[in-house]
Amino acid sequence: MQARAAILWELNSPWSVEDVELDDPAPSEVLVRMTAAGLCHSDEHLVTGDIPIALPAVGGHEGSGVVEKVGEGVTKFEPGDHVVMSFIPSCGHCRWCSSGHQTLCDLGQHLMMGVPISNGVHRMRSKGGQGLGPMSLVGCFATHQVVHEASVVKIDKELPLDKAALVSCGVTTGWGSAVHTAGVQPGDVVVVVGIGGIGSNAVQGAKIAGARWIVAVDPVESKREFAKRLGATHTAPDVYSAFSLVNDMTWGQLADSAIITVDVARGELVAPVMSLVRKGGNVVVTAIAPFAQSQVNLSLFELTLWHKQLRGSLFGGGNPRADIPQLLKLYQSGQLNLDDLITRTYSLDEINEGYEDMREGKNIRGILTFD
Ligand SMILES: NC(=O)c1ccc[n+]([C@@H]2O[C@H](COP(=O)([O-])OP(=O)(O)OC[C@H]3O[C@@H](n4cnc5c(N)ncnc54)[C@H](O)[C@@H]3O)[C@@H](O)[C@H]2O)c1
Ligand SMILES: [Zn+2]
Numbered sequence: 001m002q003a004r005a006a007i008l009w010e011l012n013s014p015w016s017v018e019d020v021e022l023d024d025p026a027p028s029e030v031l032v033r034m035t036a037a038g039l040c041h042s043d044e045h046l047v048t049g050d051i052p053i054a055l056p057a058v059g060g061h062e063g064s065g066v067v068e069k070v071g072e073g074v075t076k077f078e079p080g081d082h083v084v085m086s087f088i089p090s091c092g093h094c095r096w097c098s099s100g101h102q103t104l105c106d107l108g109q110h111l112m113m114g115v116p117i118s119n120g121v122h123r124m125r126s127k128g129g130q131g132l133g134p135m136s137l138v139g140c141f142a143t144h145q146v147v148h149e150a151s152v153v154k155i156d157k158e159l160p161l162d163k164a165a166l167v168s169c170g171v172t173t174g175w176g177s178a179v180h181t182a183g184v185q186p187g188d189v190v191v192v193v194g195i196g197g198i199g200s201n202a203v204q205g206a207k208i209a210g211a212r213w214i215v216a217v218d219p220v221e222s223k224r225e226f227a228k229r230l231g232a233t234h235t236a237p238d239v240y241s242a243f244s245l246v247n248d249m250t251w252g253q254l255a256d257s258a259i260i261t262v263d264v265a266r267g268e269l270v271a272p273v274m275s276l277v278r279k280g281g282n283v284v285v286t287a288i289a290p291f292a293q294s295q296v297n298l299s300l301f302e303l304t305l306w307h308k309q310l311r312g313s314l315f316g317g318g319n320p321r322a323d324i325p326q327l328l329k330l331y332q333s334g335q336l337n338l339d340d341l342i343t344r345t346y347s348l349d350e351i352n353e354g355y356e357d358m359r360e361g362k363n364i365r366g367i368l369t370f371d
């Protein structure tokens with residue numbers, strides 16, 4: 001069939017929106033008509049080369065849609081089902097899936113290869129016949145996409161599909177960074193560094209987990225104000241002013257945890273964020289660093305003698321098949337704010353404008369909608 005998709009042909013170039021050819025779903029795959037896709041910073045990492053993948057590629061890993069066709073052997077989905085993408089697939093059977101760590105599923109190894117899990121043959125091709133690899137195996141900057149059933153999660157048909165798209169990456173990642181990886185407890189003091197699509201949901205996660213004080217750090221004033229609407233109790237424009245604030249408000253005890261959700265993780269940010277947390281506290285790195293970066297500023301003395309922990313967090317460190325439906329229930333009961341996270345919607349053709357707005361710090365989340 002014909003579809004339309006945003007293609008990245010080469011590094012540091014704009015997304016090119018083009019007509020493309022899409023095959024029918026192979027066994028274990030589904031054809032999804034996309035309804036919405038979030039403009040997460042991770043797709044920007046493809047453009048800059050921070051996340052290396054084979055090009056050309058179709059971007060997008062945060063999206064929702066409706067199943068239109070299913071391939072042979074698919075039993076858990078049928079045409080008409082409403083779904084969101086899971087940017088890490090979960091097979092349900094590997095060591096990690098069967099022990100409650102779906103974000104570590106062995107199928108994740110296919111992510112960097114950029115070709116479908118089933119047989120490694122591209123389903124989407126440009127007009128010139130070139131195979132187009134899908135970002136995170138889901139490539140949802142497209143009107144339609146064929147994805148493996150391990151990469152989709154069925155959702156309640158009553159839910160608005162544009163809001164639901166957000167739990168496909170940003171909400172689940174941010175919320176899980178606080179709830180699962182930082183392990184926020186009632187009464188905790190939590191610092192969230194970087195209030196974009198991910199950080200604003202780390203704030204929401206910390207609030208739902210019962211944090212007493214939540215300090216939102218971002219150089220952009222409107223982001224700090226937005227964080228307050230989601231439950232932040234204090235704000236700071238940078239980590240150094242956050243230190244004086246946290247030091248004063250805790251009488252020198254410091255924060256229980258700090259979560260790094262800035263646009264690009266940099267080694268030099270780690271030491272000042274580590275010094276925001278107390279003895280035995282933890283720092284979570286959710287933001288993604290350039291692939292080749294290996295230098296980190298860190299006081300090993302402080303790490304050991306203050307018994308601190310530094311942890312990475314992928315997709316919130318939980319189980320997308322359990323967390324996504326739970327988060328959507330929290331939305332339905334009014335405890336999780338998804339409505340205000342969407343700053344602006346764009347058409348697929350306006351994708352470059354959407355990313356320009358993200359770079360300029362205008363959006364909490366911009367989303368593409370497909371009509
Ligand atoms: N680990 C995962 O599974 C996962 C999943 C999705 C996204 N990510 C990553 O999370 C990061 C955030 O993504 P996003 O979509 O929210 O990005 P975004 O661009 O929407 O937000 C980043 C925010 O960080 C702020 N910022 C930049 N430098 C800062 C600093 N020094 N101190 C405080 N704030 C600062 C910016 O003003 C902006 O508000 C990206 O690196 C993205 O790739 C990781
Ligand atoms: Zn993302």
Ligand SMILES: [Zn+2]
Pocket residue numbers: 090091092093094095096097098104105106107
């Ligand atoms: Zn698995």
